Amino acid sequence: MSEIIFLGTAGGRMVVASQIRKSGGMWLELNGKNILLDPGPGCLLRCAELGLRPSRLDCIVLSHRHIDHSNDVNIMAEAMSGGGFKPKGILIAPMDCLEGDDPVVLKYVRTYIKNNVFVLKDGFKHGLDGVTIECALRLMHSNVECYGIKFHFEGRTLGYVADTKYFEGIGEAMKGCEGLILNMVRVTHDERFQHLIPQDVESILKVARPRLAILSHFGMQVVKAGPKDMASRVEKLTGVRTIAAEDGMRLKLDRREEKATTLGEFIGK
Numbered sequence: 001m002s003e004i005i006f007l008g009t010a011g012g013r014m015v016v017a018s019q020i021r022k023s024g025g026m027w028l029e030l031n032g033k034n035i036l037l038d039p040g041p042g043c044l045l046r047c048a049e050l051g052l053r054p055s056r057l058d059c060i061v062l063s064h065r066h067i068d069h070s071n072d073v074n075i076m077a078e079a080m081s082g083g084g085f086k087p088k089g090i091l092i093a094p095m096d097c098l099e100g101d102d103p104v105v106l107k108y109v110r111t112y113i114k115n116n117v118f119v120l121k122d123g124f125k126h127g128l129d130g131v132t133i134e135c136a137l138r139l140m141h142s143n144v145e146c147y148g149i150k151f152h153f154e155g156r157t158l159g160y161v162a163d164t165k166y167f168e169g170i171g172e173a174m175k176g177c178e179g180l181i182l183n184m185v186r187v188t189h190d191e192r193f194q195h196l197i198p199q200d201v202e203s204i205l206k207v208a209r210p211r212l213a214i215l216s217h218f219g220m221q222v223v224k225a226g227p228k229d230m231a232s233r234v235e236k237l238t239g240v241r242t243i244a245a246e247d248g249m250r251l252k253l254d255r256r257e258e259k260a261t262t263l264g265e266f267i268g269k
Contacts, residue, residue, distance in 0.1 A: 002030045002153060002253040004181070004214075006245045007046040009227075011163075011185040012195075012219030016041060016068045020223055022247040023068060026181070026216075027052055030253075031130040031153040036060045036076055037160065043072035044079060050248060054079035055086075059128055062093035062104075062120070063139075063162035064146035068217075070097065070104045077105075081112040090116040092126065092133060094145035120147050130154075137173040139164035141194045148173060158253070159210065163217070166200035171207025179253060180210035181245075183217035187225050195219070198230055205238040213238075216245040 007024030010016045016023045024043035028035040034057045036043070047054055057080040062070050073091075080089045091113055097104050098117065110117055118126055124135040136148040141163045148170065151158045159177035161170060163185065174180055182204065185195035196204075205213055215231050222230060227244035235242040245251075 004251040011217030038069040039072040040068040041071040065097045084112040165194035171204040174208040178211045185219035187221040205240045213242040
C-alpha cells in the first residue's frame, strides 16, 4: 500500500502562527518506505496525534529551509533514530539547509543518521530500495534554494511543487506524474511574496496533465476563500481532477483509483 498523509496544510506565516490549519508537512508511505517531507512546526506532535511512529521513518526530505518547511527536522531526525541510540535513515536537503551562516540541520543531529546526508540540487537522484527520489527542477522562492521533487515508485510518479513564483518550465518538468501536490499559498500576486495563485496552478496543470492534482499549504487568502472552492475552480478550468488537502487527510495511491478520506472515515468507503 502507498499513501500520503497530510500532517498539516498550513502555509504562510499567519496561518502557521495561528494554527487555523495545522502545520507539519507530509508523511509519504511509498512501496513500503516511509518518507517525511518538509517537517514544519508541530510535525512531531501531529505524528503522535495521528498514530505515526517516527522510528519507522527511512528518510527525511526538505524542499527548502524556511521555518514552515524545516522547523521540526532536528527532532524528527532524532526520533527517527530512536533518540540517537539507533542511528538510521537518510536526510536529503538543499545545501543552504546544511552549510553557511545559518544552517537549519544541526551538525550533532547528523550523527544520528550516520551522516547519511545528501544534497538536493539540479540533477540529483537517489535510490531508496524501491523508491527513487529525484530533483525535478529548481524553483524560484525568496532568497533560498528551493526544489520541486519527484518520487518514483512501483512504476508510478508522485510530484511535489514546493513554494515558488510561477515561471514557464514548471509544468514541463512535472510531466509524467500520476499525482501532483502543489503548494498554493495565495489568491492574488504580491511582489513581496513568491507563491503560486490559482491561475498559476492552472497554467502548470494544463501542461503537466497529472491524473490527480492535490492543492495544499494554504495561506490566509486561500483559507478565507475556501480551498475546496478553489480546487473546484481549478478542476473546471483545466479538466484535471483537483482536490484540496485537509489536515490529517490520508490519500491512498491505488493503481486503479485514488481515494481520499479524512481521519475517522473508512478508507475506500
